[in-house]
Amino acid sequence: MFDLVIMVDWSAAASPGPAKPSPDRCWLAWAADGDLSDPEYFRTRAACMTRIHELLANFDGAACVGFDFPFGYPAGSGLGGGRAAAAHIARDLTSDELDKNNRFEVAAKLNKDISSDAGPFWGCPAAAASDYLTVKKPEFTHTEFTEWRTVEKFLREEKKEHSISTVWKLYTTGSVGSQSLTGLKELNELARQPDIAHRIKFWPFETSWEVDLNGIILTEIWPSLNSHASYDHPIKDARQVLACRDWLLEKIASDDAREAFAAPQWLTPPQERKCRIEEGWILGVR
Numbered sequence: 282m283f284d285l286v287i288m289v290d291w292s293a294a295a296s297p298g299p300a301k302p303s304p305d306r307c308w309l310a311w312a313a314d315g316d317l318s319d320p321e322y323f324r325t326r327a328a329c330m331t332r333i334h335e336l337l338a339n340f341d342g343a344a345c346v347g348f349d350f351p352f353g354y355p356a357g358s359g360l361g362g363g364r365a366a367a368a369h370i371a372r373d374l375t376s377d378e379l380d381k382n383n384r385f386e387v388a389a390k391l392n393k394d395i396s397s398d399a400g401p402f403w404g405c406p407a408a409a410a411s412d413y414l415t416v417k418k419p420e421f422t423h424t425e426f427t428e429w430r431t432v433e434k435f436l437r438e439e440k441k442e443h444s445i446s447t448v449w450k451l452y453t454t455g456s457v458g459s460q461s462l463t464g465l466k467e468l469n470e471l472a473r474q475p476d477i478a479h480r481i482k483f484w485p486f487e488t489s490w491e492v493d494l495n496g497i498i499l500t501e502i503w504p505s506l507n508s509h510a511s512y513d514h515p516i517k518d519a520r521q522v523l524a525c526r527d528w529l530l531e532k533i534a535s536d537d538a539r540e541a542f543a544a545p546q547w548l549t550p551p552q553e554r555k556c557r558i559e560e561g562w563i564l565g566v567r
């Protein structure tokens with residue numbers, strides 16, 4: 282089904298990681314033509330994206346690249362999902378070769394555009410706080426959209442996965458909002474690389490879920506869905522990318538992979554359309 286599988290653990294850090302492989306920086310694991318990589322560590326997002334581009338450029342067949350950050354925002358927020366959200370964020374977000382970035386400034390601007398008030402994005406160092414971005418979570422008063430995407434609401438309420446974070450939280454333990462901002466910016470750049478641009482599709486936005494999985498399929502993953510206890514590596518991030526990669530390889534081997542990319546049958550037609558058009562989905566959540 283896929284000639285190349287890459288799974289990525291992302292980081293929104295604003296400076297390079299240590300030279301020694303460390304937690305909370307970018308990691309990836311890949312598989313191709315029966316070869317399985319060891320976990321690969323990157324001190325910066327820029328270095329990680331260079332490696333991903335290199336791998337994709339060297340394989341002509343179908344590829345799946347999973348990233349552990351949300352690809353979309355709650356429907357009605359105006360931010361959209363997939364390629365549209367990536368392009369929207371990339372207009373203002375900057376990140377240099379050493380990962381210095383302006384994500385808090387961008388979040389404040391987005392808050393101003395969305396609501397002319399603090400929120401829905403929240404969480405930042407005190408020095409980055411402003412009238413539009415607060416250190417602590419403000420009251421969620423928005424009526425046009427919800428705090429949680431459909432997939433996150435399902436995981437929290439039906440699967441009792443309360444460790445999943447809202448895309449609006451930008452800072453401190455468990456936050457994923459900054460990963461999404463910096464990650465979508467990089468996906469926008471990846472999707473514009475001349476040698477691979479024509480092959481890239483954002484799942485499920487541009488694939489109609491499992492219908493069109495040819496080319497390079499960019500997917501959202503949540504590593505906590507897969508157990509990593511059996512892997513022998515001292516760093517959790519490294520174990521998680523191995524577990525995510527091997528989960529998909531097992532699905533491919535058992536001919537169950539296409540079902541994993543399909544829309545859950547329990548979604549109502551309006552929910553399905555909302556997730557496919559704006560919010561996105563997490564690969565493997567059924």
